[in-house]
Amino acid sequence: MASPAALDTNVMISQELRNIIACRRRQNATCIQTCSDQSTAALQIRPELSVNAPRWAQIKLRRDAERPFVFDGLNILQFSRPMQLGDVECLHTVSLYLCADQTFQIALNLDVPHDAPARSSYRVFPIRNMTLNKWIVDWCADLCVVAQSLRRPLNQSTDLREMQDVFHQMTSYCFRFEKF
Amino acid sequence: MTTIMEVTHNDVALQAGVSQVAQNAMSYAIKRVGARPLNFSGSELAMAMSYTPSIPYWYEINLYRTTEQSFVTAIRRFHQSEDKQDTVQAWQSETLEEAIDKLTAHDAAHDVPLAIEIDTAIAPAAEVAAIALHLLSEISDTRRHYQSLVGEFLYDLESGS
DSSP, X not given: OOOOOTTSOSEEEOHHHHHHHHHHHHHHHHHHHHHHHHSOTGGGOOXXXXXXXXXXXXXXXXXXXXXXXXXXXXXXXXXXXXXXXXXXXXXXXXXXXXXXXXOEEEEEEEEOOTTSSSOOEEEEEEEOGGGHHHHHHHHXXXXXXXHHHTTOOOOHHHHHHHHHHHHHHHHHHHHHHHHO | OOOSOOOOSSOHHXXXXXXXXXXXXXXXXXXOTTXXXXXXXXXXXXXXXXXXXXXXXXXXXXXXXXXXXXXXXXXXXXXXXXXXXXXXXXXXXXXXXXXXXXXHHOOGGGGOOOOSOOXXXXXXXXXXXXXXXXXXXXXXXXXXXXXXXXXXXXXXHHSOO
């Protein structure tokens, strides 16, 4: 089988499919409006109408193997730094979001250059006290798989040290954010 | 929250889409591994491909709509080497939702061939263990590769419409 050219389109979505999905969104919006009309007066106060509430934006986060995570929220912290994996320089991004329901989500992205022998990785985790360790471990496991694909000898201690450094920075910002 | 609609006939845009499918319908015969070919008439709705020259294999995923208003999902794995067998899997679904679920539910580990022949009766344990580790590594790599493509595809689907 002949290989495609390297610059071939990666994803093609027909306008027909976009129309189908747009129709579905309109139907969902109508449904939400109907439900809202039937709810109590107290529940009809939307966050964006409150004077002191943040102005939420609709955020879509790409994640591997799943539909994007869509929610109303705010990006409150973001760190990006290059991460050297073998000969390949990737971009490691950690983003923290405050959601309209007062929960936190963390998005972890590893952007790998298109011509590298590995694909980029995108994860989204809810932040809860009990899951804090789990998402760090899961993300480190993802990074190790990418590193392996890039034929880099595994050096988990260095990876973990770098991750910890990012997380410590983020945690200190979180504390400062909390004081306000 | 469900974000993908089932096809209904009471929507003007969709009715336009239906007639468009009928007009642009092509005949497809998708050869499947371990099953009869999937034959249908319809049009391709979307495609995503993970080809990179530095990776020895790549995935192509396709969504089709048939003239009977059902949906077809196809997952193809191609190899750069001509010695290796390309694989195709395809399913027909009643709704677009179900068709997309086929993409997210697919476990790419099943696509990894056991390329090394080994006689487990006489092979030393260390050799079997080494092969097992190699296979686990390939499975992990393939799963992540496929999941990354599906994530990119579904993100593009949700964005820009």
